[in-house]
Amino acid sequence: MTSRVRSSLKAGIITERIRFRDGAAAIESTTLIPNARIQAPVRRGVQFPYTAQLKETSMSTRALDPEETTQWEQVSPRHVSPAQWKKFEGYAGEIFSAFGMKLDTPGTRETPSRYLRALYEATSGYEGDPKLLTAFPTECHGGPDCNISQVIEGPIEFYSLCEHHALPFYGHAYIGYIAHEEIIGISKLTRLVRVFARRFTVQERVGVEIADELVRALRPHGVAVHLNAMHLCTQMRGVRESHSRTWTSYWRGNYENDPHLRAEFLQTARSRSDH
Template identity: 35%
Template sequence: MKNKEQEAFEAAVKTMMRSVGEDPEREGLLKTPERVFKAYEFIYGGYKEDPKEILQSATFTSSNDEMVLIKDIELYSTCEHHLLPIIGRAHVAYIPDGKVVGLSKIPRVVNVFSRRMQIQEQLTEQIAEAIMEALDPKGVAVVIQARHMCMEMRGVEKINSTTTSSALRGLFKKDEKTRAEFFNLINAPMGNRY
């Protein structure tokens, strides 16, 4: 049973389809408004998740004080200006100060913020801030490299251009050697995966 919110959403999709010259009653499009509603529920699921709760659900005491890096985290987001895809990868590192977090929680936090309407610069900052707040580490570094379909599919139509953004906190911002180590690691080839 559809609620009023879903009915309104589906009506808006039909209006959009008509405005671009389509017939929402055409056989192939009859279920499109419902499919779009379900897709948007997933794509924008980040609004319903709390990154702090995710990080704190798997935080452990540790004597480790060396960099922890998870690189090449795939991300899919949506440009808040055009509602077109942003496709990229994130590299996230932190230096523990008495506690570490389960490794799977870092990509989950990337997903929480990616699954919202975004600009890349804000996305990068939000990930860094969430980790700083939840773990209080000695430092956090986040780099995102992404392609923006609003630049490729429309406007300037620059195919394969990549935008890189970074957010550095604590030792990654203050200490040149720590920062250099991070950038060397994220730019190093993966090599043998096992």
């Protein structure tokens, strides 16, 4: 007697298995999915002991935000076929081997596969659509205070891959806005940063995309975005400057014309960066 068991794997692969009486399992098919979790490395068509309990994993079982009506972070899943995935593993192995890695040790046999899984996870921002963000009615109902009262959130950690060298840059984002008719949930600011950051990109673009999306979604009186990050492409190679940081700021609306608003925002951001 056999039974089919479906399991999600950390590599971003869904594996369809047939379970036999003796506890062995054979892979029948594999399908790549985003952000899945792997229990153990597998190979297509290989017999292996059935040692872990397999469970169904789907979008509905993930940790979802009950306030969010659309799962806008995962609306455009990338599709990589098992054949493509296997081919990419081979390419990665060839590169690692040519550069000096010994791929026949217990610690390195699965390195090409682990590398691809890590790269896939680190670029999951491509699967999100920030245009599906939800907003709520503002709490400001008239008066001059509505034009200067800031909502400031940060530090928000982010990790990106530089599109020039595919090396990481990472740091903190600070977001401020002056609400008009709508506000956004604070946690959505964090998720918005990560949708744009978890890609092959540059720091300047991340800041512009965050600012422009908040303007589009909220139509606020103003938006401020401040990023500071360390770039491994300048620390591990090139000039090898190990302690430098890159600071970028972006202004929209009232912030563009009011130096006091900018100063207040930057003072708040820098005071939080000291903790």
